[in-house]
Amino acid sequence: MLKTGIFGGSFNPIHKAHLAIANYLCEFAGLDELWFLVSPQNPLKQQEELLPDAFRLQLVQTAIRNHPKLKASDFEFALPRPSYTINTLDALKAAYPNREFYLIIGGDNWVNFHRWYQSERVIEENKIIIYPRPGFVIDEATLPQTVTLSDAPVMDISSTYIRNAIKEGKDVSSFLHPEVYRLLVDYLHASS
Template structure:
């Protein structure tokens, strides 16, 4: 009997406040060059550590993700964490994903900046033991590949020095930064700013 191929699904979790071309280019690279069949953009709900004023609404952030990925069939927007107890810890999100989708092989995607202090994450050792982790490079946060655990791998993707903070600050300053955002996202944001 032929074995059914397991779908390799990347989990890219974040605030996406808002999603920008750096997010899209990175995950596009992971699908085309690093063996992932698809990437799910896991939009994180309101984080208790972030003030409500700096975080756009859950619904708007999810909508902007959906708009920006609609033309690429290997991307999917997910509100999975919206339905989990808060605060949402990655260890529990990944556990619930494995339970809900046993046919998928999940790969948790994080930046090397997060890997630098991963030991401070809630139940970090369990995350490493139970999950495949992909680290992508971030400026100023080198990774010693030879010291990585068996379940963790570093990819040599292009480095994108764009942050959502930069995007928000530019928008607040009235800058026209349309090429930093997906065209559909730019249109929505522009219309919101003009109302």
């Protein structure tokens, strides 16, 4: 069974913290692969700032081009919306029975996990790896058996910060893969 991390999110856009965490989990947490599962709609987030689905997928594909253990996935694009994690995990297990999936979430998401649709079932039926986020302390002793706390590096970069900085004309190229930065700047300037 291939150990496959599922790192879901809007990746609006994907940035170097996403890549560093994914790389760390593949190299130090025993994952064979990690899939960036680009989500078309997060039920807990506002949609007005969301870049088009295909463009966000293109940015992920561009960012991971030279990382063989990382994959870009549009799996959720064909699922009913909103895309609830439990439905995605059920569909992934049915489509890829030869893989063992690990849901990857940040400490900020774990704090609000009780708000997720069928969160108890997600915990009972799936393995979860939590990576640290600044300002969110997780007590490892309180975690269910299916949940692991990763010691991945703490990184404080947000996609919202990057989009806003670019709109303000700031150079935040060091936060993004160079080609992702170029594509994003071109897109944001063309659409403003």
